Amino acid sequence: DQQVKQNSPSLSVQEGRISILNxxxxxxxxxxxxxxxxxxxxxxxxLISISSxxxxxxxxxxxxxxxxxxxxxxxxxxxxxxxDSAVYFCAASAISSxxxxxxxFGSGTQLTVLP
Amino acid sequence: KAGVTxxxxxxxxxRGQQVxxxxxxxxxxxxxxxxxxxxxxxxQFLFEYFSETQRNKGNFPGRFSGRQFSxxxxxxxxxxxxxxxxxxxxxxxxxxxxxxxxxxxxxxxRLTVL
Numbered sequence: 001d002q003q004v005k006q007n008s009p010s011l012s013v014q015e016g017r018i019s020i021l022n023x024x025x026x027x028x029x030x031x032x033x034x035x036x037x038x039x040x041x042x043x044x045x046x047l048i049s050i051s052s053x054x055x056x057x058x059x060x061x062x063x064x065x066x067x068x069x070x071x072x073x074x075x076x077x078x079x080x081x082x083x084d085s086a087v088y089f090c091a092a093s094a095i096s097s098x099x100x101x102x103x104x105f106g107s108g109t110q111l112t113v114l115p
Numbered sequence: 116k117a118g119v120t121x122x123x124x125x126x127x128x129x130r131g132q133q134v135x136x137x138x139x140x141x142x143x144x145x146x147x148x149x150x151x152x153x154x155x156x157x158x159q160f161l162f163e164y165f166s167e168t169q170r171n172k173g174n175f176p177g178r179f180s181g182r183q184f185s186x187x188x189x190x191x192x193x194x195x196x197x198x199x200x201x202x203x204x205x206x207x208x209x210x211x212x213x214x215x216x217x218x219x220x221x222x223x224x225r226l227t228v229l
Contacts, residue, residue: 032214043205043220051215100170101216105158
């Protein structure tokens, strides 16, 4: 059972336009959400996060929106740049046992920004 | 501040062998988590260590084990390697500060089992 889903395996966007990456989750116990960016043969790089008590968090060109009622979050990149081309993973965090927290990842979306 | 480091970066082993991977967390981080990334399964959680204790474990067979040392460095061991164990193994460290805890990943170890 996939608790975190990224239904679009790929997305192509023109340079300078907005990129919107989507993520859906099913577990209502998730209370912290993160986006990571990954290049081939490298580890994921943390981009931005949002707590479940907020509905928006912004950091430069990156904004994450959280809609708890729909169990949906999205990452907006404006303006998109060719260097943003990478795989983007959505991750969700919940307490799993005791005080331990566990990240559950989506399957990733390959973003390609065309010059 | 130095990031998470993993050694070795690449490994080639044959079926039946065992392998040990190493992870050094960001200074001050006490939690270390391990993940397996494969093309078909994405990023799958293996286990998490905090203060030398395994706090959390994913759904992997007992051939996968780990440990953490007093300086927070961690090792992961896979015994009796199978072809399906070929993957990118990622280590992540965090401050383990509760809800707002962010994990930072190392570059990974690419394991190929022949």
